[in-house]
Amino acid sequence: MVSFKYWDDCVDPEDLEAMWQQPAVRKEWIDVGETQGQKVHLSRDPEGQPYLTQQRCGFATRFLLLIYLMVLFQAVAEIVTSRHFDTHIDPEMICTIAELESNRQPLAEQHDKKSKVTTVGIMQISPATAESMAKEYQISLYKIEGDPDILYRPFVNVYFGATYLKWLSNFENKVRTEEFMVRAYKGGTKKATHKSTLPYWKRYISVKETFTPRCRKHSNGPTTQAPTSTALDSSNSGCSPLIYLRRKNSSANAYKNHSTTVKRNKVGKLRQPLRFLSQSFPEDMREMWNNPEICNEWNKSNQKRGKVLFTLDSEKNPCLSRLELKAVAEIIVNNYFSTMGIKPTALCALAEMVSMRNVDGTEERTGLMGIDYSTAFRLYTEVGFRDYPIDYEEDLTKPFVSMYFGAAYFAWLSMYEGSERDLQFVIQAYISGPENVNPEGICPEWAKFEQTLAGFEFRERNGGRCNVM
Template sequence: MAPSFKYWDDCVDPEDMEAMWRDRDVSNEWEAVGETRGKKVHLSRDPDGQSYLTQTEMREMICAIAEIESNRQPLAQRYDPKSREASVGIMQMLQPTAEWLFRELGYRAFEMEGKPNLLFRPFISVYLGAAYLKWLSNFDGTSRNEEFVVRAYYGGPKKATHKSTTGYWKHYLSVKQSLPSRSEVNLAKKYSMASDDLDHVNRASSTTAGWTYWDSKASADDMEELWKNPEVLKEWTKSGERKGRVRFSQDPEKRPYLSRVEVKAVADIIVSRHFASKGIRPALLSALAEMSSMRFLDGIGPGSGIMGIPYQTALWLNKDIGFKAYKVKAMEDLSNPFLSMYFGTAYVSWLSQYEGRERTDEFVVQAYLRGPDNVNIQETGPLWVKFQRIVPSYEDLKKMNEGNCTIL
């Protein structure tokens, strides 16, 4: 039996409610209709009495897809006689798909196996819908455009270019165009921001609440090692950090990221601890982090963490190849910079001996970013050129920092 929701508080955890209240657009909208912080917040209702989420409460592609799939109604259900399965919730997720994302791809923020009613909860539905969209965006190891992702969400990857999904794509574009305009940059612009632009935004310049802390991600031993690093100590002292509450830097959209000093320090620690005999340069790892994730804590695109390594790759390295210094049990684990760096370094180590041959840095860099079977001069050669421009800054990071105060 499907649940019945009248209030946001019925289907959202307290910490998620607090996060909603902290969003200025959402809080303004709620207060305008008489909602009060500390009391239950009513879900909006359509003329038929069905609860739904407002467009302010949704975002970007998620919002447009939710509009089409469920009209933003958390309790929406659609039964498919052919598959004999019912898609449910805001994102119209199938329970088998939810369990696959949980079991195989590591999206384990919520226990999904055998609990179909959880998909009626907005945060869970959006979490898994976003996870599925992220998987589609790199389907079959290829970076996919918005049209492919949207059409594949509706008809599956095999029908992303089939005429049967054309109407859905046109409907999506129409809905997306009708959504309220927003002051934030769009997703494509967000992820194409030059990494150097981040150097002008840091901990010291922001007074906004809602920080993500190093101490919530890394172990006490790893944090102690960072504090011992002279460059990290200098940077953290300058920005007013203190033991137990070290903030990550934030970009203008409040996304946490690592400074170059922090990335290099983590690479130094991981190499010295676990890969000292492999001849892997910390500067190489740091430059790969720059290229893979732009140093964002949660990564960008299909990869996760600062090293942009897929969860499945990390799991394979851990279980099958024998890199067990850190454990990876869920996608969220890769937001620990040390864990992400460890498995990124493990992958570099494996690639350096790919197919039993000693490989050059040129091959390793291109293979890391595009896969070992896709290395070629035409397509991946430019990545090596870009890498060669970035890596010197990490090889002489101390000297660079002494001469340029804008480096993070």
């Protein structure tokens, strides 16, 4: 198995020197104790795990590593495109595809059982594609034949990924659009206009927004600046790789998606199937049925496996009972957030406040947990919460998906700007936005949360007994 301990193991000396010349990279490396002229470590976390391999780690560690990796990879993309592709390949495109394909992991590897094709590295290039590009352009810079492991080297992988994009840009001697190139990169030229690659293109557009225009090559050299904080909003100054989850100056009470059109019915609500199963994954429903309280409740109301219906509120909108809400929260926390100190009852109280347990959400907020699409999508693409797919805004009207991303946002806020935050901060920030938290002032949201939480904890202390509504 391919592994690297130092940057020096996977890049040529001139490439490493070029990395040191990047201001943002230089600052990051110096800040973690690296010295120019000595080997640069790929490992810096407490457990000695490589930065550039996929691993399970704590939320705070993963968050900081993602910022670190973004700085380094942007530098690699800029160096490769400026050296070999002039203005033909945009480094933003490289960065975005790498984000989608491998989460910027040089040692990533995927095997497609159907096509029996293995793709590797940051850009997820197959050895066959690399060899084809080498023959097409008579590339002698890197020798692929007989040494497929060379594709794990970041500069090599990016070079062949960019070469493939260049080839796609003039496929069949026609100038191709960015959309064609991206969709063909994902599914091949035959699926560049097929519906199967459309979600990938939509994700690409959203992720690309995080790489600001000043990431592009400048005639006077790179102007990339190192991040100074991990704020939610991007200042758009320099090319700060900040992870931001909501657009600048967005209203705290108006979570809106600006990139997805959602079909709505006559009263303005999201169209929503009434069956629980149609909005859940089979394994989640199995866990629900395995919950004795849920099983008892559903049997009493004559629900059948595969045909569980949502409860309807007074306005005939689908919603969860408090018992169902508690079960969903427990499943999500136990499966994905058990080490992060999040209490299921806290998520239940938030759902009660922001949506009244309504599956569609409200006019202002989407879904059970009131998470807007742009927030959920950035948690998925930038912070690494990828246990549930999030292709469309409608996905957030699925109870388990909404609960998952609500918990992810809760976890993110608990380490806002790199500092551990108390529950009062997290709740205020969740509801009103972290920039609007006023810990010294009167906060009606916090008082309401305490009251709502007390109700859920009282039911928990009394054996979980509660009314269906």
